[in-house]
Amino acid sequence: MKKVIGILAVVILSVTVSCKDNKKEDQKEEMHNEMSEHETVYACPMHPEITGKEGDKCSKCEMDLEAIEAHDHSEMNHEDGHDHGNSESTEREITQNNTKNNATSAMLDAYFEIKNGLVADSKEKAANGATSLLVAISKFDMSKLSGETHKEYMEIAESTKEHAEHIIKSPMDHQREHFEALSIDITDLVALLGTDKVVYQDFCPMANNNKGANWLSEVKEIKNPYFGSKMLKCGSVKKQIN
Numbered sequence: 001m002k003k004v005i006g007i008l009a010v011v012i013l014s015v016t017v018s019c020k021d022n023k024k025e026d027q028k029e030e031m032h033n034e035m036s037e038h039e040t041v042y043a044c045p046m047h048p049e050i051t052g053k054e055g056d057k058c059s060k061c062e063m064d065l066e067a068i069e070a071h072d073h074s075e076m077n078h079e080d081g082h083d084h085g086n087s088e089s090t091e092r093e094i095t096q097n098n099t100k101n102n103a104t105s106a107m108l109d110a111y112f113e114i115k116n117g118l119v120a121d122s123k124e125k126a127a128n129g130a131t132s133l134l135v136a137i138s139k140f141d142m143s144k145l146s147g148e149t150h151k152e153y154m155e156i157a158e159s160t161k162e163h164a165e166h167i168i169k170s171p172m173d174h175q176r177e178h179f180e181a182l183s184i185d186i187t188d189l190v191a192l193l194g195t196d197k198v199v200y201q202d203f204c205p206m207a208n209n210n211k212g213a214n215w216l217s218e219v220k221e222i223k224n225p226y227f228g229s230k231m232l233k234c235g236s237v238k239k240q241i242n
Helices: 002-038 070-076 102-119 123-139 147-169 172-193
Strands: 040-043 066-069 199-204 213-217 236-241
Touching: 102 123, 102 147, 102 172, 102 213, 123 147, 123 172, 147 172, 172 213
Parallel strands: none
Antiparallel strands: 040 066, 199 213, 199 236
16 A cells, blocks of 8 residues: 555656646746847848848848848748739839939830830740849949839839740740739839830720730820730730920
């Protein structure tokens, strides 16, 4: 009987020690979680994947890193596999700048080269225009931009480069999908910085699976880049800039 009681005492003691250890571990984990929740990290507002400490600058755009809460950081990480089939771009609220600015001319000319390539059903010409667009972006002088304008431009430029890169390497149907989103970016670029060119904003109601899509043109005559020779005259002029 004494032997049985002794065994029970050992078992009870083991369970008690185990419970205390588990409670300590739970307390440690809770303290760690509380510390993590209040930890401050810094990330680029334009490139959230670029992080660092206070005072650091973004390695891509040289913008100051801004403080964010650590528990929000995971939400800012981009997945490696982008859905490039979705050609929608982020809607931006930009007031039209009517300044006669020739700084955007090279980018517009390259965009028109892409557009005319798609009008001619030429994958190669569209790709050449996209290459020209990447060159134009790389040569654009951002030093004259400041504050919110600089931030908006960086967002547009990053999106524009992504679509241009896909137009270079994609078959024509995907070129046209990316051109739809690229047109939004270039339209926003013109609204943000202005242009010294006469530009027409055209609209095709049958593009984007009959949801409709805009594009910009250097000529008033409708030449549809979304359908090319199949429906060359489909569309209408919605707006003239300058």
